[in-house]
Amino acid sequence: MANADTILIVGAGPAGLEAARTVAELGKKAILVEAKADLGGTPYASYATLTPDLKETEASMKHMLDAVQQNPAVDVRVNTRIVKSEGALGAFRVSLSQESKETVEEVGAIVVATGFQHFDPGRETQMYGYYEYDDVITLVDAEKMFKEGKVVRPSTQEPPEKVAFIQCVGSRDRQIGNKYCSKVCCGIASKQSIEIKRMLPNSKVFIFYIDMRMYGFWEDQIYWKAQEEYKVNYIRGIVTEIIKKGDKLLVKGEDTTMGRPMEVLMDLVILSVGMEPSKGTIEMSRIFQIPREEHGFLQVVGGPLDTVSTPVAGIFVAGAAAGPKDIEDSVSMGAAAAAKAVGVLNRSALHV
Amino acid sequence: MQKAKPIELDVAVVDGVELKGSWNRMFEPRAISEYDLSILDEITAIPGAESLGYCYQCGKCTGVCPVDTVGDYSPRKIFRRTQLGISLMDSPDLWLCTTCRNCLRVCPKEVNMIDIMPAVRERAVLEGNAPEELLQAFENTARYGNPIGEPGRKRAEWTKSAGVSVPIMSQKKSPVDVLWFVECYPSYHPRGKQASTALARVFDSLHVDFGILGNEEKCSGDSQRMAGEHGLFEMLAEHNIKMLSKYSFNQIVVTDPHAYNAFLHEYPKYGGEYVVQHYTQYLSQRLPDMSFTHDIPYRVTFHDPCYLGRHNGEYDAPRQLLKALPGVDLVEMGHCRETSYCCGGGGGGMWLDSFTRDYASERLSERRVKEAVEYGADILAVSCPYEVPRFEDAVKSTGNAGKLAVMDITELLAYAMGLVDSLVMAN
Numbered sequence: 001m002a003n004a005d006t007i008l009i010v011g012a013g014p015a016g017l018e019a020a021r022t023v024a025e026l027g028k029k030a031i032l033v034e035a036k037a038d039l040g041g042t043p044y045a046s047y048a049t050l051t052p053d054l055k056e057t058e059a060s061m062k063h064m065l066d067a068v069q070q071n072p073a074v075d076v077r078v079n080t081r082i083v084k085s086e087g088a089l090g091a092f093r094v095s096l097s098q099e100s101k102e103t104v105e106e107v108g109a110i111v112v113a114t115g116f117q118h119f120d121p122g123r124e125t126q127m128y129g130y131y132e133y134d135d136v137i138t139l140v141d142a143e144k145m146f147k148e149g150k151v152v153r154p155s156t157q158e159p160p161e162k163v164a165f166i167q168c169v170g171s172r173d174r175q176i177g178n179k180y181c182s183k184v185c186c187g188i189a190s191k192q193s194i195e196i197k198r199m200l201p202n203s204k205v206f207i208f209y210i211d212m213r214m215y216g217f218w219e220d221q222i223y224w225k226a227q228e229e230y231k232v233n234y235i236r237g238i239v240t241e242i243i244k245k246g247d248k249l250l251v252k253g254e255d256t257t258m259g260r261p262m263e264v265l266m267d268l269v270i271l272s273v274g275m276e277p278s279k280g281t282i283e284m285s286r287i288f289q290i291p292r293e294e295h296g297f298l299q300v301v302g303g304p305l306d307t308v309s310t311p312v313a314g315i316f317v318a319g320a321a322a323g324p325k326d327i328e329d330s331v332s333m334g335a336a337a338a339a340k341a342v343g344v345l346n347r348s349a350l351h352v
Numbered sequence: 353m354q355k356a357k358p359i360e361l362d363v364a365v366v367d368g369v370e371l372k373g374s375w376n377r378m379f380e381p382r383a384i385s386e387y388d389l390s391i392l393d394e395i396t397a398i399p400g401a402e403s404l405g406y407c408y409q410c411g412k413c414t415g416v417c418p419v420d421t422v423g424d425y426s427p428r429k430i431f432r433r434t435q436l437g438i439s440l441m442d443s444p445d446l447w448l449c450t451t452c453r454n455c456l457r458v459c460p461k462e463v464n465m466i467d468i469m470p471a472v473r474e475r476a477v478l479e480g481n482a483p484e485e486l487l488q489a490f491e492n493t494a495r496y497g498n499p500i501g502e503p504g505r506k507r508a509e510w511t512k513s514a515g516v517s518v519p520i521m522s523q524k525k526s527p528v529d530v531l532w533f534v535e536c537y538p539s540y541h542p543r544g545k546q547a548s549t550a551l552a553r554v555f556d557s558l559h560v561d562f563g564i565l566g567n568e569e570k571c572s573g574d575s576q577r578m579a580g581e582h583g584l585f586e587m588l589a590e591h592n593i594k595m596l597s598k599y600s601f602n603q604i605v606v607t608d609p610h611a612y613n614a615f616l617h618e619y620p621k622y623g624g625e626y627v628v629q630h631y632t633q634y635l636s637q638r639l640p641d642m643s644f645t646h647d648i649p650y651r652v653t654f655h656d657p658c659y660l661g662r663h664n665g666e667y668d669a670p671r672q673l674l675k676a677l678p679g680v681d682l683v684e685m686g687h688c689r690e691t692s693y694c695c696g697g698g699g700g701g702m703w704l705d706s707f708t709r710d711y712a713s714e715r716l717s718e719r720r721v722k723e724a725v726e727y728g729a730d731i732l733a734v735s736c737p738y739e740v741p742r743f744e745d746a747v748k749s750t751g752n753a754g755k756l757a758v759m760d761i762t763e764l765l766a767y768a769m770g771l772v773d774s775l776v777m778a779n
Contacts, residue, residue: 204389212408224461228406231396233387233435236409257409257432261383 004090004108004349005029007341010082010284013041014327015319016113017064018334019341023111024073026342031075031105032068033082033096035280039065042115042320043327048146050327051184051191052221085110085287089314090348108348109314109341110288112298113334114280116320119170119178119273127241128166128271135160135249136242136269138169139188151196153268155247159200160267164251165189166239167209171274180295182274183324186213189272190222190232197230206233206266208253237262242269274324281321288315297323308337316341388437395440400471406461407431413455413463418694419448421719422712427455427465441476444711447483451578451699453662457690466578466663469699473580482580489703490581493588497570498536499703507534508566510545516556520566527600530555530562530634533592533615535608536571537737543744544737550766551607551631557771558641562605568595572611574618574659579700586622589614593624603627605634609659609736610698616664630660632669632735632761639676645770647679652764653729654682655720655743656692657736670735673761677768685723693720697738717746725752732758 007023009016012034023030036045040061043050047057068074077098084095092107118140121130130136134155145151153160167189171182186209193205207226212234214223226232237256242249248265255262277285277296285292290310293299298317301309308316316337319330364371396405407428414426425448434440449469456464476482477490492501511518519528532555537544555562573581573588596604604626606612615628635642654674660666667689674682687693696716701708705715721743724732732743743758757776766772 204387206387223408224406227408231389231393231405233389234408235387255384257428258384258436263383263385264387 004345006031006105006107007109007111007338007345008033008092008094008105008107009111009113009338011035011041011113011115011280011319011321012039012068012076012078013113013115013319013330014043014061014064015115015321015325015330015334015337016041016111017061017068018331019111019113019318019338020074020076021064021067021071022335022338023342024068024071026339028342028345029073029075030068031077031107033080034076034078035081037078039068039076039078042117046118046140046143048143049191049195051187052218054191054194082284082287089344092314108345109316111316111318111334111337111341112281112284112288112290112310112321113318113330113337114284114321115278116275116281116324117278119182119276121169121271121273123170123176128169128239128269129242129244130271133242133244133249133269135267136271138271138273139185139192140273142192142270146192146195149199151199151268159203161203162264162266163193163196163203163205163268163270164239164249164264164266165193165205165207165270165272166251167207167272168238169271169273170276172210178274178276178295180324181213183213184326185272185274187218187222187326189270190214190218190226192270193226193232194222194230197226197232204233205230206235206264208235208237208239208251210236210238235262275320277321284321288312290315290317293323295323297321308333308340314341314344384436386437387435389435391437391439392434395434395472398471398475400467403462403464404431404434404468407463408461410460412458412460416454416458416691418452418454418696418716418719419450419712422714422716423448425449425711427459427463431463440472441479441481444707446473446476447486447700447704447707448711449699450658450694450696450701450716452658452694454658454691454694457662470578470580470582473578473700474582475580477580483704483707485706486579486700486703489700490576490579490584493571493573493576493581494584497588497591498540499571499576500536500540502540504570505567507539507569508564510539510548511552511564511566514549514552516553518552519563521563521599522566522568524563528561528563529602530560531596531599531601531604532562532564533572533604533606533608533611534564534569535606535611535737537741538607539569541737541741543740547737547740547760547762548607550760550772551762553766553771554635554642554762554769557769558638560638563599563601565592565595572606572608572614574610574614575698575700575702577614577618578698579703585614585618589619589622589624593619593622596624596626603629605629605631607631607737609657609664610738613659613663630666630669630735632660632673633666635765636669636672639672642676642765642769644676644678644768646768648677648731648764648768648775649679650730651681651683651728652677652731652733653685653724653727654688654733654735655685655695655724655739656689657734657739658692658694658698660735661692662690670733670761673765674733677764680764683727683729685727685729687720687723693723695720695736695739695742697736697742702738702742715742715746715749717742718750721746721750721752721756725750725756729756731764732756733761733764734758735761
């Protein structure tokens, strides 16, 4: 029963890394498969710092990468994709493709941690002119600049005087088809606003929002901190559209606490793009036959009481593949999915 | 019930000319075209006013701000207007706050108008940018030691007709147990003097070993401080502390909750540390020594003064006194204790009635009087010297003359103890 001692983990972001580490710590073997060349997932690839503590991503996550790379019980395969899966709990046969070499691995259980992708603000509607105006960027584009230690208007390479964040881009929108809140964007925008004010203390930073959703400790750790210490301006009322005016952007919407229309000029607009299931997540749904719930993410069976078990016996999900999650959620789910995967293998071993 | 309307639909009559609401758009562009943050930066840079920038627009303050019930004003709105670049220094908003502390009681972000208002107003006063009538009250206080403008040498004149001996410290030349800090309205205002007479007689009948500063006393200055005249407050505090230092006493009893606030929290900063009680606190401890001879067969309600209640947490002492009065049926108004309305006199409001009239549909005192009438009270009992004149005016202006009498608790006590001849009822 060698295969029943091995758990396949798909995706090496925070959830997958924590799942692999936990599997190893519980005395089983892990195969950690990552389609990209690097471990660390979306935070590592796209975020200069983490929310809510504003610490540098690479330094913060290094111990998670070390824990799998230096562990003989974890077989790390980068540049590797899943192409096929057969069998069932206790005896899955999964075909992996690494640089066009195909291998088949026998594993007892599977954890899918293939995460999310950022909403493409050019999709369906062009109201914010993301592909038209150089100075309309996303949270991810901003993080790229932060990694280089700067924040500039792409059109001029000059520092902006006025910066606007627009919340809920691609989230909470029936027309777009995403009825859910992406959960982390309010926090990330607030985090970025602090970083912009640190780099450009004289800049004016605005966050246009429908509701600020700063649950738990994020409320005072980022939201209050941004407002009280960094004088970030939170304006209730979302931006409807952006119009080019000279070399600036005219941001139009309603200032709802004043009950008046608003048309203000900005130098840089940052779109707080939400989460959608990644291509990998959709692909895993197909290959492993995991149903997707109504918002398109991988389905779990236990509602709020079991966040990691999918309807397929022996297959678990962790992180944003199951819906919008912050890093805390993802890491917790990674450990929970690993523990349940080990548990189900232990039980099936007893019955053999 | 008045529903909110878009300004375009408001019809205004200006100097007798009826203006259609659509004109409003010509005077005020609908769209906000700039958030000029320089004003917010300027205001929140003033020491004490930092927390104005903390507002996250929940609107809890608006729900309890007494001024918003009569006008378009609340701390939340002040923050937003300032964030839009409207100058708070030049806005009537700066002078409408009565520092009643109801907003701070409910504010989740601790936006502290009790610190913000005096700090910003001080800046405006230094720039000479304050309402004329307020400046007049400041000038009177500086010149005469009281905001009313009465001669300082007549401050103790009320004692001559008090009917009992009211010892003045400079003449008494011996230590006393209680130094009674009388304050301005109780020394000069006709109704204030009646309450002072009543309190003097209660003290006398309880054999309180007491004295007053007489003409050596000046205004405690707390409301002038809240209205933005910090320099004047310091001058008054130093004067009063100096006068008090000449005499020996065990404790201070104050008539005025505003003076209570100053003695409790501000005078210690200038070296004036005393045991201080509001008169209701002192007298409630002396209840066992009081004997009552006259019934007060009326329905009485009590208005909590902002500076005794919300500012300093004393709600029970006045009620203990009222409950002890024979015959009194004490009823509580809906807004009582910490949810009490404000009479409109605090934070300089006492000297801004003409100014405020232009921005309010009615006076705060009028709202309060209407509530007292609604609860069927015959007597509105008070324990702050600002309140008797304010509420008596409001009784008349709301058409309730003859229905509601306004009395200081000391007046009720003195009557029940048989120390004054009659209770001046409304009817």
